[in-house]
Amino acid sequence: MSSHTDTMSMRDALFEAPGPRMRRNIRVGTAISLVLVAVALGLVVQRFYLTGQLAAKYWTFFGQASTWAFLGRGFLGTIQVALVAGVIALVLGLVLMLGRTSALRPVALVSRVVIDFFRGVPSLLLIYFFFLVVPQYGIKLSSFWMITLPVGLAASGVLAEVFRAGVNAVPRGQVEAAMSLGMSKHKITFKIVLPQAIRFVIPTLISQLVVVVKDTTVAYVVSYPDMLQNARVLITNYDALVSTYFVIAIIYILLNYLINKASVAVARKTGTKIISRTSTAAV
Amino acid sequence: MATEETSIQLPVIELDHVNKHYGDLHVLRDVSLSVEKGEVVVVIGPSGSGKSTLCRTINRLETIDDGRILIEGRPLPEEGRDLAAVRAEIGMVFQSFNLFAHKSILDNVTMGPVEVLGRPRKEAEAEAMELLRRVGVAEQAQKVPAQLSGGQRQRVAIARSLAMHPKAMLFDEPTSALDPEMINEVLDVMVELARQGMTMVVVTHEMNFARRVSDRVVFMADGQIVEEGSPAEFFDHPQSQRARDFLDSIKGH
């Protein structure tokens, strides 16, 4: 029966099965906290009501198909940036990881500096680099690349570390076995180690997509029509700032929530873990 | 007052028509058992028979749905200080050792006496060292649990329980997580305890231990106590078909 307690989550284990006195305390605590939650919700609604934000004109345009079509186009823009930036980050992250684990000292050092750099600066700063600095050198980028490149670069540093964790998770014995078969180092890396490492980090890669999606929201800086930028257009059209920003925020939260759920589901299915220690991105 | 005299004869542990469910699963069915002072009771049975659950209800790591559990004639308290006080008097040794990972071996053993009994640290440490010597791991006192082998860790866990001067000790499959070569070093400590008159309830798969050391064998299957008796009776003349099947199935080992 020990399996029963092993699967029990720690958050339930901190308090033991209540006796009668504790059960009464929990009932009272539940009642009080329910009242507090209701009061808090009431205050929020009251605030919306007192400032007239519950008026129909602020909300009815969300019933129109055209609103959603417009937001949908923005959503597609967001997805485009996120996916292309994701691909850039995947490729560059893999290259940086291979560089960092390279036997050539200078290559390893440069890769390490690049990784630490991309992990250590805010993606907003990289965006300003492509928006304000790059044009000073006569390089003309479309707004799509002005947002996609920095978002991809920022993620590549993290992904390089994720890949490295994946490589480290491949049992050493396999490399030794391959070496004893006389396989070349190159072949071992690409045929034995990498395929397994990548399979191991797939859930983590999915969860990192959340960071990419969040970073895309700065697209308005470069006037790229992503969802947030289109929302700003809606706000000017309908003069409905509060409702629009709240609806948009909820959409982003749901999108990222689903991405997280997906990564957990994949992790569970493949029996792998989500590596969170390498991430420093919270924006 | 009659209680003064009778309490001496009362069983240390008594389960009285205990029932427990996990959802639809009826894991303890009308279980009654009493353990006298100085008695060693071994609980055996196939996995999933409820023997671990039974052991864990005695200090309320598992709750029961109905029935009564008495410790020296008094009902097991349901919560709070009273429950903690009873637990402090009953030692428990787990399958997975459960030593405190962030504390040294010595601190693991002194934690109970210092924190629960309020004994001076110096005194508690001296006694802890004595206990560690008794179970043969005194040299490891300054290490942390992860540096010890499974067998050593389990012996520390026993010392940790002994430091509380328990009236009885519960062993929940104490050797099941051990490599074969470490099982005996733990069993030896348990045999020694039994010899010194400790009241023990031992859930185990170690039939040799049951045969040699126990005063009584309790056989469980499907949440019920199917039969109980002296080790000689049970192992040589099992009464029930379930027990015969079980003994046959483990004969190879």
Place this chain on the structure above:
Amino acid sequence: MGLSELLTTYGDVYLTALLTTWKMTAVSYVGAMVLALVVTVMRVSPIRPLRVVGDLYVQVFRNIPGVSLVIIIVYALPVLKVVLDYGPSVVIACVLLGSAFGSENFMSGINTIGVGQIEAARSLGMGFVQIQRQVVIPQALRSAVLPMTNLLIAVMLTTALGSQVPLSPNELTGAVSYINTRSTGGILAFAISALGYVLTAVVIGFVGNRIDKRVRIVR
């Protein structure tokens, strides 16, 4: 613009920007830790509504983009007659975002302990408060050192949100945009700010690793 010219013209802007980033980071991090603790206590409590609210809080602020949150605080709240200064608005955003991740770190710190040790403590007769003080909190804190170090760096990066509002004085990211809209600072103007972040992150990471090595629990 060369380095010396850049530094003579904008040296003090950079210096104040670096100090502003540090200050915002420190204040946000402390706030985030305190809030993370409160939220975590709610999430492990046996009182259901508190658990649900705590879980919901974490999901919301883990998943909301920082920009979206800052925009709501800076532009939507005033419409609801909740007016905050720009500086505090950014710090509040950082606290809300950071606390959600901080609570996740605390939760996984608690999860590494294992039910068994708690049961062992209970069997010794230890009470709830004793178990928290002696077994749960010390271990949760020690295994949270590395994630919390990463979180400190993350909070620093999050303060770059300050560039999205008219902040005075500017923080490091805002400074780059400030300088580049006035003169062509080129790659150097960007690199100085970047260096400010990277070096701070390296130092934080180094210190965090040292602390972790000292307190890490071998399992």
